[in-house]
Amino acid sequence: MLTKFFQAIGSFFRALFGGGSDKTSTPTRKPVTNLEPADPMQPQDGSEIKPDTIVVIASETEPVHIEPGEQDIEFDPDTPEPPVEEDVEPAIPEPEMGEREKAEEESETEPTPTGHEQRFLWCLDNGHGKQTKGKRSPVFDDDKQFFEYEFNRDIVKRIIEQLEEKGVAYFNVVPEVDIDNFLEGRVNRANSKKSTLPKIFVSVHANAAPARSSKDWAADSIRGIETWYYHNSKKGQKVASVFQKHLIEETGFKNRHLKSRPNSQFYVLRKTRMTAVLTENGFYNNKLEVLELMKDEVRQQIADAHVKAIMEIEENGIV
Numbered sequence: 001m002l003t004k005f006f007q008a009i010g011s012f013f014r015a016l017f018g019g020g021s022d023k024t025s026t027p028t029r030k031p032v033t034n035l036e037p038a039d040p041m042q043p044q045d046g047s048e049i050k051p052d053t054i055v056v057i058a059s060e061t062e063p064v065h066i067e068p069g070e071q072d073i074e075f076d077p078d079t080p081e082p083p084v085e086e087d088v089e090p091a092i093p094e095p096e097m098g099e100r101e102k103a104e105e106e107s108e109t110e111p112t113p114t115g116h117e118q119r120f121l122w123c124l125d126n127g128h129g130k131q132t133k134g135k136r137s138p139v140f141d142d143d144k145q146f147f148e149y150e151f152n153r154d155i156v157k158r159i160i161e162q163l164e165e166k167g168v169a170y171f172n173v174v175p176e177v178d179i180d181n182f183l184e185g186r187v188n189r190a191n192s193k194k195s196t197l198p199k200i201f202v203s204v205h206a207n208a209a210p211a212r213s214s215k216d217w218a219a220d221s222i223r224g225i226e227t228w229y230y231h232n233s234k235k236g237q238k239v240a241s242v243f244q245k246h247l248i249e250e251t252g253f254k255n256r257h258l259k260s261r262p263n264s265q266f267y268v269l270r271k272t273r274m275t276a277v278l279t280e281n282g283f284y285n286n287k288l289e290v291l292e293l294m295k296d297e298v299r300q301q302i303a304d305a306h307v308k309a310i311m312e313i314e315e316n317g318i319v
């Protein structure tokens, strides 16, 4: 009787502090560091949505009005994990991760390129190609114009430069420029990329607000940064929140918070079989904000924010 009592106390503390490798205690929630790669045969999500509904990049142009400080109505911190994720056995066990992390923290000085212990493979996606229709600002009087594909690639390039230095594992999903939207290709490449590390997909974009036409500027009031994650993905939501936090801190842009919808999801969030987020870094058809997005230092801030988010997750896992 008494033994049982102490056993119970023991598992209580193990549950509380996440220690021990006691396989007999069944935690209600899996340690979040045990990420996919999921079973390649399992889609991440809602296979009920037909492929011909994928034109959802249109949700880039959906008007979403959220006052500063307010939370999105779509933001539901209590969303349960989809059963698919729950059932997936972690393909890459991370034994003694807790101890290793502790040791890392204790000895943490300057991380060197060779000293960095890689935790994830970051699949960096730049969203669109040169041939993608639309995805450009109206033309300024002096013929200046913003092209989203160029912006996305520039940000990804700046991210990669830093990841190289830090020794973080990454995969540039679409290095080509002269291509179309190439949605399926992006997803297939990321999904079939072989990696011993769990993968995380990050799609980098700039946003567009509704306007009378592609030649017209949208309302000045629609501006800021938002990060999308796949509806129902707890891990996606956590990763997205880290990116959103750093993006707002670095840039000082308006916080449009996390976004996720059960319907009209981004194809790349829906079809990637890994934790996936999509950052929308400001509005290119907002006449004021696009001028910011054209500045070298603002682009660097946006890239730095992505890198900070990546490094935070590299260090702590998805917690």
Ligand SMILES: [Zn+2]
Pocket (backbone or CB within 6 Å): 060, 127, 128, 135, 148, 205, 206, 207
């Ligand atoms: Zn885009």
